[in-house]
Amino acid sequence: MQNAYEGGTLVAIVAGIVGYFVILRRSSFAAHSLSHIGFAGAAGAAVLGVNPVYGLLLFSTVGGTSMAVLSPRAAHRDVSIGLVLAFLLGTGALFLTLYVGSDAELAYSILFGEILAISNNWSQPLSCGGLCGVQLTAIASVILLAAVAIVYRPLLFASLDEEVAEAKGLPTAQLGIVFMLLIAVATSIAVQVVGVLLIFSLMVTPAAIAQQLAKTPIRALIISVAVALIATWLGLFIAFFTLYPVSFYITTIVFVLYIVVRFTKPAMNKRGVRRVVP
Amino acid sequence: MISTDNTGSDSAAISAENLGAGYGGNSVWRNASFDIGRGEFVAIIGPNGAGKTTLFRLLLGLLQPLSGRLEILREVPRRGNPKIGYVPQSHAIDSDTNIAAIELVRLGFSGSKWGFGLFHQEDRDAAAEALRAVGALDLADRSLGQLSGGELQRIFLAEALVSNPDILLLDEPLSNLDIRRENDLIQLVNKIVRTRKVTALLIAHHINPLLPYLDRVVYMANGKVATGKPTDVLTGPNLSELYGVRIEVLHDSRGNLAIVGIEDTQDEHET
Numbered sequence: 001m002q003n004a005y006e007g008g009t010l011v012a013i014v015a016g017i018v019g020y021f022v023i024l025r026r027s028s029f030a031a032h033s034l035s036h037i038g039f040a041g042a043a044g045a046a047v048l049g050v051n052p053v054y055g056l057l058l059f060s061t062v063g064g065t066s067m068a069v070l071s072p073r074a075a076h077r078d079v080s081i082g083l084v085l086a087f088l089l090g091t092g093a094l095f096l097t098l099y100v101g102s103d104a105e106l107a108y109s110i111l112f113g114e115i116l117a118i119s120n121n122w123s124q125p126l127s128c129g130g131l132c133g134v135q136l137t138a139i140a141s142v143i144l145l146a147a148v149a150i151v152y153r154p155l156l157f158a159s160l161d162e163e164v165a166e167a168k169g170l171p172t173a174q175l176g177i178v179f180m181l182l183i184a185v186a187t188s189i190a191v192q193v194v195g196v197l198l199i200f201s202l203m204v205t206p207a208a209i210a211q212q213l214a215k216t217p218i219r220a221l222i223i224s225v226a227v228a229l230i231a232t233w234l235g236l237f238i239a240f241f242t243l244y245p246v247s248f249y250i251t252t253i254v255f256v257l258y259i260v261v262r263f264t265k266p267a268m269n270k271r272g273v274r275r276v277v278p
Numbered sequence: 279m280i281s282t283d284n285t286g287s288d289s290a291a292i293s294a295e296n297l298g299a300g301y302g303g304n305s306v307w308r309n310a311s312f313d314i315g316r317g318e319f320v321a322i323i324g325p326n327g328a329g330k331t332t333l334f335r336l337l338l339g340l341l342q343p344l345s346g347r348l349e350i351l352r353e354v355p356r357r358g359n360p361k362i363g364y365v366p367q368s369h370a371i372d373s374d375t376n377i378a379a380i381e382l383v384r385l386g387f388s389g390s391k392w393g394f395g396l397f398h399q400e401d402r403d404a405a406a407e408a409l410r411a412v413g414a415l416d417l418a419d420r421s422l423g424q425l426s427g428g429e430l431q432r433i434f435l436a437e438a439l440v441s442n443p444d445i446l447l448l449d450e451p452l453s454n455l456d457i458r459r460e461n462d463l464i465q466l467v468n469k470i471v472r473t474r475k476v477t478a479l480l481i482a483h484h485i486n487p488l489l490p491y492l493d494r495v496v497y498m499a500n501g502k503v504a505t506g507k508p509t510d511v512l513t514g515p516n517l518s519e520l521y522g523v524r525i526e527v528l529h530d531s532r533g534n535l536a537i538v539g540i541e542d543t544q545d546e547h548e549t
Contacts, residue, residue: 149393149394150392150393151392152394152395153388153389153390153392153393153394153395154389154390154392156385157385157389159370160370160371160375160377161366161369161370161382161385161437162370163364163366163368164364164365164386164437164438165390166340166357167338167340167357167358167366168360168364168389168390169357169358169390170358170389211376212376214376215376215377215381215419215421216377216378217377
């Protein structure tokens with residue numbers, strides 16, 4: 001249980017931060033796709049008998065890089081994301097057929113998350129190669145946060161004003177690849193908590209709440225992480241005393257928060273609604 | 279003649295000689311030779327697809343010339359030249375973008391620096407100064423998504439000015455503005471050109487609102503480029519040669535020009 005809190009805390013911090021850039025760059029579809037692609041990778045890892053997290057990481061990073069390389073401009077990326085998603089999900093179908101084990105729980109935990117499984121080697125029959133659960137999550141989180149700290153201002157600039165950033169000499173195409181890799185690593189570790197299908201609850205909803213509440217990137221990042229943390233801790237706490245899955249509580253908490261913020265905000269902000277159409 | 283050319287390029291902000299541009303070997307325009315002096319206010323006029331933005335891409339070092347020579351502040355154009363401030367035609371800002379205007383202007387100052395920059399606040403002071411210069415200090419904390427078209431153009435202008443450039447490249451900043459805001463923005467650019475000795479190149483569709491302020495006009499059409507003082511370039515014979523059809527330039531009592539014979543060709547096709 002302690003491992004679950006540690007792992008969940010790391011995941012919430014990482015997802016809250018990367019999620020803000022996902023919102024800013026309008027890349028929800030990319031985040032969604034990379035988590036699904038990760039499922040194919042996890043299935044492939046299961047076929048080979050290795051830790052599913054490695055499959056997740058491999059597939060989502062390869063998928064993310066392909067998407068960024070196929071369309072260097074973030075604005076025109078939908079088609080290439082769809083192409084890569086369909087192809088790699090197809091391999092996932094193949095891997096599921098090849099997987100001869102009878103571990104239905106594995107597929108379920110990848111799809112819907114099972115953070116309590118972080119405490120052990122994710123799926124016990126599978127070998128872990130030395131790095132498992134919280135350890136692996138911690139290493140991935142530290143690398144990811146260091147990367148965000150380095151690219152922070154250029155990535156922010158390229159997300160808000162790509163053409164000016166490019167003219168100022170920033171490598172916007174390479175930043176696009178770095179951003180996709182950030183999403184890939186963040187989704188791979190977040191899947192352990194909320195699963196492939198519910199990734200938005202930690203990667204998008206907290207950041208969407210933050211963007212409603214804060215107008216400066218630093219404040220938005222702090223709120224986004226705080227919301228992800230509260231939802232994860234509260235979800236784990238409630239799940240511990242009930243029979244139902246953590247991911248259900250987390251998705252419900254962030255959704256309710258979003259609705260509350262969304263529909264109480266216009267009252268606070270009425271003065272700014274003016275929009276002059278030229 | 280040769281000696282005046284030489285003095286011209288010494289004080290030139292931009293100097294082109296037999297310059298040709300295009301994409302993938304396909305020429306957009308060629309044989310353009312002109313000098314633009316420091317501190318000039320220049321309009322670039324021409325129909326869609328004439329290669330106006332292409333000239334900006336050359337100056338920004340985002341595109342290499344197909345032929346000829348181009349110098350900007352006596353250097354070969356290169357990407358990331360801090361002496362150039364650029365306002366592109368399109369931005370990713372929409373009504374959902376809930377970020378304070380000053381944050382964007384700050385990025386114009388420090389957005390190309392790596393690292394988190396948590397303890398550096400000089401970009402905030404520079405951003406406030408740039409916002410004051412465009413008369414938009416009161417918009418600093420407003421959300422970008424809630425600003426009007428004219429307010430946004432001021433913010434983009436501040437974003438370009440914040441690094442204290444010698445040259446401003448403005449790609450159709452007037453296109454979504456009503457007549458009053460159009461006039462406000464032209465006067466603002468003119469004030470910046472005159473007080474800060476900045477050279478401004480402004481791409482526009484209509485010459486008339488700009489005429490009282492311009493030092494020079496660059497006219498592009500049919501793969502050709504003509505430059506000079508507005509009164510010299512915008513004449514019937516000149517434009518007729520440029521476009522290859524007969525064109526008349528009419529003057530009204532207030533000094534406005536009407537160019538007859540090109541601007542309506544698209545409409546005539548439809549009828």
